[in-house]
């Protein structure tokens with residue numbers, strides 16, 4: 084396909100709705116054969132980007148190539164080479180799982196016989212054989228998602244778009260979907276996955292683009308991203324507000340990163356590198372200082388942490404109230 | 418054991434676009450007809466409603482209603498049956514609209530649009546399914562009507578023409594349904610369309626001849642497309658109450674062709690525009 088090894092190449096994508104820029108000069112490169120995460124809060128422009136790349140929506144300006152075809156000039160070619168799983172599982176709820184896959188297969192122009200064969204294959208691959216003759220309306224959220232994914236995979240597309248595939252799923256279904264995605268990539272599909280969860284991007288993607296207000300604000304490996312936020316956080320909640328300065332001093336001594344203080348929650352947190360050592364050292368230090376601790380623990384970084392570091396603001400999805408960076412120890416004491 | 422999967426453009430070439438437009442449309446039709454096999458209850462509902470209406474209106478109102486120029490009892494039944502046929506056709510647009518808005522809100526239309534299938538098949542496939550269902554509805558309604566004593570005294574050709582006009586009305590309403598299905602945001606909101614559908618069928622010749630309505634309402638009812646098809650069907654079936662003094666009523670058969678064509682000419686482009694606007 085692309086000589087340069089990129090399955091998706093988008094430059095300067097712009098899309099305006101009314102007086103709001105859903106995409107405002109968005110750039111993206113997705114390497115062939117990888118899972119690429121598109122990470123951003125609600126309203127950042129993830130769905131708009133996916134809809135433009137899958138030819139559902141026309142771009143206002145910019146340029147995008149998917150699987151070697153131009154989304155504006157060769158939409159039919161793009162459609163023959165991609166799979167799309169939108170934000171909601173787009174299956175016919177009255178038809179059975181098998182009937183769904185056969186219908187989509189025929190509409191992909193496989194012909195009745197090959198569509199039936201392919202349906203059987205996919206039901207097996209996505210572990211839906213037992214539910215094959217049941218109406219999709221009776222499926223659990225995770226099963227419906229898998230059927231939806233199977234429908235996207237009928238032509239074994241070169242590029243698969245997954246728009247928040249696990250939003251609204253219970254933890255078990257989420258794990259199932261993650262397994263499925265890994266399996267697909269092992270078979271050579273390139274996946275562009277949008278998500279609001281850093282953890283999801285971390286688990287699946289080999290590269291992550293962070294999107295905020297229609298722009299790509301970072302493009303890095305998950306490890307690189309976590310390094311910008313400092314990997315895991317040590318999180319300490321003290322019993323008395325008066326103990327906060329002492330806790331901040333202890334955190335400064337033990338942790339690598341700058342402490343963050345949430346006054347109203349009597350919480351101090353900071354990035355750590357060696358997770359277990361930081362935790363034991365911290366517990367000991369606080370005890371030595373005579374600080375009464377209500378809670379202490381390690382927290383994995385979230386999208387909010389990434390946003391805080393990249394933009395100086397929380398993403399707005401789960402903003403912690405009253406969060407302030409700590410410029411100087413004295414200010415906390417004051 | 419994997420099936421060959423990459424789309425082979427050479428496989429597509431021997432068949433032109435028209436072939437695929439028809440094949441895709443056929444597969445979409447098949448999808449909707451399979452719904453009825455999967456949910457026989459829906460069939461019972463969809464066909465049961467007109468049958469119950471026929472029995473209900475025929476027996477409950479039968480004695481109380483007047484037919485212009487008629488006298489014997491039983492006349493109202495003869496008058497009403499073609500009205501029931503038209504009403505069933507007219508209400509059909511709700512089914513179309515509901516199917517389209519359900520698909521749109523569940524992302525199924527987006528899935529179709531992201532596939533290498535003919536975009537026109539989304540609507541044409543639904544339209545064909547609607548016409549198949551309409552034929553089944555008319556068959557069952559006519560059988561029920563015959564069973565309770567309704568008769569067509571028109572010739573075979575006239576009778577067939579009457580049914581063709583009924584289907585023509587249903588055909589034009591496919592585009593109204595597709596358009597509304599793309600305009601209305603949710604299936605729940607689509608339920609509100611009944612508020613529009615009811616007066617549209619009531620203020621017509623379905624239940625009462627316009628000549629028996631108040632002066633200000635009569636012309637509205639007479640010019641209602643539903644009335645034209647109803648009056649034309651009565652005329653062709655040789656049922657009572659077909660006539661009326663006004664020009665539209667005098668030219669009901671003509672208007673039963675003109676109205677559906679006009680509706681199609683307005684709503685087909687509107688539906689297409691709305692569909693294209695999905696990619697804006």
Ligand SMILES: Nc1ncnc2c1ncn2[C@@H]1O[C@H](COP(=O)(O)OP(=O)(O)O)[C@@H](O)[C@H]1O
Nearest residue numbers: 100104105123124125126127128129130131132
């Ligand atoms: N069809 C639309 N009409 C109007 N505004 C839209 C439309 N689609 C998206 N937007 C706006 O564009 C922005 C980006 O939306 P979206 O791409 O859905 O974000 P995300 O998927 O990251 O949550 C939001 O502010 C949203 O309100």
Ligand SMILES: [Mg+2]
Nearest residue numbers: 129130131170
């Ligand atoms: Mg979205």
